[in-house]
Amino acid sequence: MNQTSKIDDLDRDILQALMNDARTPYAELAKRFDVSPATIHVRIEKMKAANIIEGTEVVVNPKTLGYDVCCFIGINLYAARDYHSALAKLDALEEVVEAYYTTGAYNIFVKLMCKSIEELQYVLIDKLQAIDEVQSTETLISLQNPISRNVKP
The missing domain is CATH 1.10.10.10 (Winged helix-like DNA-binding domain superfamily/Winged helix DNA-binding domain)
Structure with a gap:
């Protein structure tokens, strides 16, 4: 609990x-x-x-650094036991900025930031889908991020 x-x-x-x-x-x-x-x-x-405050951070505007493509990828693994090794490989991909272990349709849900659709295609084919533990993926491209906030204290 x-x-x-x-x-x-x-x-x-x-x-x-x-x-x-x-x-x-x-x-x-x-x-x-x-x-x-x-x-x-x-x-x-x-x-x-009490870990209510975990730290402070600089918030970077990805668009100003050329990261024009934000997407979310649902990942299905071959087996639940593949989670830790798949997560380690995902963590090594600099384009992956967030990852979640989820219930429902996907085992892992990640957020990627890329500079172009061409880069996204490369990351999907040559990096993410090349991970042995990954059975399948589904990609959702974000058009905008109209709400972004912390929880209310």
Whole structure:
């Protein structure tokens, strides 16, 4: 069973502010929420320790780097026991940016980013479908990403 952490309204406010701008100084958060910077620091460290906050990251705009094709690929494996070795091979493909072990129609669902349809075709034929554990794939090309957000704290 998953253990969920208890957070209060101040924690939620801090999380929301950091999700909007992770570079917000603790002093600014303290003023905004009428608490001391030390309180902000303690709250953030507790949320880190509880794995509520797993880190901070730079969000890159793939389009500006030339990645014009985003697609999702459902992968069927020959056998469930092939999962770990297939996952290791998928992890080695730089075009794979996300992977999920799923129930339903596919064993694994991945998100790929490519610079062109030609590159996608190459990745599908010469890389992904060349993985011995992969029985079949189904590709869905994303036309746009109108909603992208974190969960609400």
